[in-house]
Amino acid sequence: MRRISHEWFFLIPITVFLGLFVFYPLTRVVLRSFTDNLTGHFTLQNYLNAFTQTRYLGSLKNTLWFAGACTLVGAVGGTFVGLLASRMSPKARGMLLSFYSLPMTLSSLVVAFAFIVLLGRNGVFNIILNRYLGLPKFDLYSWHGLVVTYSFYNIPLMTLTMASVFLNLDRSLIEAARNLGAKAWQVWIYVIIPVLAPGFIAGISIVLAGMLAAFGTALALTGMAKSLLSLQIYSHASESNYNIPQASALAVVLIVVIVGSLATLNWIERRLRPGGER
Template identity: 35%
Template sequence: MSQKSFVWLCLLPLAVVTTAFFLLPMARLVVAGAEGPHGLAGYLAVLTEGRYRATLFNTVLLAAAATVVTLIVATIAGMFLQRHRFPGRAVLIAMLTFPLAFPGVVVGFMIILLAGRQGLIGDLSNRIFGEKFVFAYSIYGLFLGYLYFSIPRVILTIMAAVQKLDVGLEEAARSLGASPWAVQRDVVLPALAPAFVASGAIAFATAMGAFGTAFTLATNIDVLPMLIYTEFTLAANFATSAALSVGLGLITWLILALARTFSGSAVAAAG
């Protein structure tokens, strides 16, 4: 057997798995999307039908907002945790990264315990203002849930990036007269850009597709995964749910690709 055919033989399992569990279902999904009463126009409905479009818009907005807020919180926290040594630091890092171990359902449950009808925030606000603040079952609760499980992933990436940052860069900028703010703006944040893109992409993709949390909180939250679920199980509308699934995948992929291109120059320059 020649060296070359041996390599191809080794790749065979990968090819089988890819075809069976990746390409075939994907193709089936794409075909299913066009098998509704409207044919290929079923795909267009994702954009033209008001309800679907609003949901799509909502989902992207929610995922984007969760990503941005996660990046802000995690950058500040990650930078602080990497640069300072204090008693309890290890415990704090462990606590911050603990949610990695939770499935979406548990995160949803925790949001309900915090901001649900019997939740801590409702209790507290009831005592202080005589009114219960309850937002667990809305898009705000979902937003909080997304933060909860995005922050650990992003914090770890940022901490690793901060560790690799040359302290000399900041000292050089300061010696040239840069204020602490200017140092962050001109030196630190650009150097962390690749980490932002990488970890932000994961946070965004997770938030676009997360289902468990949304499902635990309420069945009527307007996000795409919930819509796919209701179309599929309740309305038995295979074609539409397939079209929505393809749409969800494409849009997530497109936005991530855009983010990469947009930050491409910064990423290259920082390398």
């Protein structure tokens, strides 16, 4: 007879919590996505709508483009800053990374407000651009504007990941490769990229998943003007055109899109991993 080890009792609070506030709501979302908003009967109409109505299809397309663009900017910017950070003195790096941790907890509305003051129609930068440099004003309320604003989250997030990835890159690996006769480009192809890939992909997974679902800053900046999947869900779940089943179906679609993206990235990562599946 084996005694149940005490560890399992410690999992009771989190199990109850997750059951009540994650699995139960999630189940409700999935179940409600198959019901009619008015009659409550079973229907596939909500999913049909999601893939036939132009407003939903358009929002899905927008979401994919927007998240892709944000991830690209975040990945490039974060890798660049991360590389720089890894080459700095520990003191300078510590300071930089402390600052770059700040956006993580910052309210999406505060960021929206900050960018309105900086880059809004009468924002400080726009006045400088327009009056002193004679350039056209930057339109914060465009797709570009949203990508720039969200980069304030994504570049720091990616920087934190990449800085530690670059720091963990064992220099002796590179030296060993050079010593074995590898040219600079071969060192990159065969040593550096495979070693960096897992961290890099983990980093962009977080950014991409976040951006596929992001809506707070966008809502504050452009209201419902820019059609994102998350904003469509938001409007059905909490605003005037209240339609919980439709919101639920779109939420399920969003989850599937996120899981699909993460699975794809994970698949790519396993292919890049040294000694991984070929």
